[in-house]
Amino acid sequence: EAQVTQNPRYLITVTGKKLTVTCSQNMNHEYMSWYRQDPGLGLRQIYYSMNVEVTDKGDVPEGYKVSRKEKRNFPLILESPSPNQTSLYFCASSLDGRGNTEAFFGQGTRLTVV
Amino acid sequence: DAKTTQPPSMDCAEGRAANLPCNHSTISGNEYVYWYRQIHSQGPQYIIHGLKNNETNEMASLIITEDRKSSTLILPHATLRDTAVYYCIVRAHSPAAGNKLTFGGGTRVLVKP
Numbered sequence: 019e020a021q022v023t024q025n026p027r028y029l030i031t032v033t034g035k036k037l038t039v040t041c042s043q044n045m046n047h048e049y050m051s052w053y054r055q056d057p058g059l060g061l062r063q064i065y066y067s068m069n070v071e072v073t074d075k076g077d078v079p080e081g082y083k084v085s086r087k088e089k090r091n092f093p094l095i096l097e098s099p100s101p102n103q104t105s106l107y108f109c110a111s112s113l114d115g116r117g118n119t120e121a122f123f124g125q126g127t128r129l130t131v132v
Numbered sequence: 133d134a135k136t137t138q139p140p141s142m143d144c145a146e147g148r149a150a151n152l153p154c155n156h157s158t159i160s161g162n163e164y165v166y167w168y169r170q171i172h173s174q175g176p177q178y179i180i181h182g183l184k185n186n187e188t189n190e191m192a193s194l195i196i197t198e199d200r201k202s203s204t205l206i207l208p209h210a211t212l213r214d215t216a217v218y219y220c221i222v223r224a225h226s227p228a229a230g231n232k233l234t235f236g237g238g239t240r241v242l243v244k245p
Contacts, residue, residue, distance in 0.1 A: 022175070049231050060235045061176070076232065108175050110233075118164075118225035121233060123175030 020045045024109050024124035031099055031131055039094045039127050041109030047122075049115040050092040051076065052084065054105040055126075061108065067092055068115040099131040136220045141240040144214075150207040152239055154220030157201045163224050165196060167205045168235070169216040176219070176235070179205065210243045217241070 022043045031037055043050065051066035053076075063076030067086040081103055083095040092111075096103060107127045113119040137155040144150040156165065166181040180187055180194045182203075187194045193206040207214055219238040 051231065053233075060237075061233065063232045066230070066232065106173060110175070112231050115231050116225065116227050117223060117231055119231075120166075120178035120181070121168075121176075121231065123177070126173060126175055128173075 020122065022109055022111050022122050022124040024107075024127050026127060027125060028128050029130070031129070033100055033131055034098050037096050037099060037129075039096075039107060039109075039129070041092045041094065041124060042090050043092075043109075043111040043122065044090065045111060045113075045122065046089065047111035047113055048089070049112040049119075050086065051110050052082070052092070052094050053108045053110065054078065055108065056105050064094070064107075066115075099129075101131045103129065104131050105129060136222055136236055138218075138220050138237065138239045140237060141242070143242050143244055144207075144210045146212060146243050146245050147209055150210040150214065150241060150243070152205040152207075152218050152220075152241065153202065154205070155202045156220070156222045159200050159222050160224070162226070163222045165194065165200075165203045166221040166223060166233075167192070167194065168219045168221065168233070169214075170219070170238075171213075171216040176233075179218075210241075212243050212245065215241060215243045 048069045052064040053061040065084040067073045109124040110121045167179040168176045170176045182194045196203045217238040219235045
């Protein structure tokens with residue numbers, strides 16, 4: 019089954035404790051991205067990757083890092099989480115980055131930073 | 133990307149067709165109309181997209197007016213599981229446009245028994 023898998027689904031952590039949210043897709047997609055969703059603000063793109071070893075900032079990259087060492091994986095790293103990063107996070111993938119394909123989203127990771 | 137306008141909410145009876153309107157009066161000739169939905173706190177789900185012609189798949193039909201300034205998503209036989217927020221998005225197919233999806237307010241659809 020074609021899918022995007024995020025882990026963990028829920029996470030409560032403390033300020034400053036580094037964490038990684040994993041994202042994996044099994045569709046051999048070139049394009050992957052991370053979004054955060056906050057009430058009243060909709061989905062905002064954090065980072066995206068056009069292919070292996072190619073990543074770029076989205077609209078709200080501050081406080082986040084990503085890597086794309088393999089095509090299937092696109093982890094989101096919070097080096098020093100802060101309470102304003104409490105949010106619902108989604109990973110998404112598309113066949114390519116040319117804008118002409120449907121996006122597949124993961125189930126989401128609800129992160130709480132206290 | 134062109135801006136879209138959708139009603140904030142609508143109710144629909146189970147088993148009946150749900151017709152979701154979207155206005156996109158500033159759409160450009162190379163921009164497609166996409167529809168996604170998000171069931172409570174789950175990841176958004178792609179439904180359908182089109183450029184000029186009407187489109188149909190196993191989930192829904194998309195009717196685009198001849199002037200392309202508006203469209204309607206049709207769920208032919210709504211079920212309770214179709215309760216979700218539905219987003220209409222207009223975007224170009226080009227490397228410059230990239231794949232970033234900009235979700236507006238959407239229409240909150242409640243399917244009632």
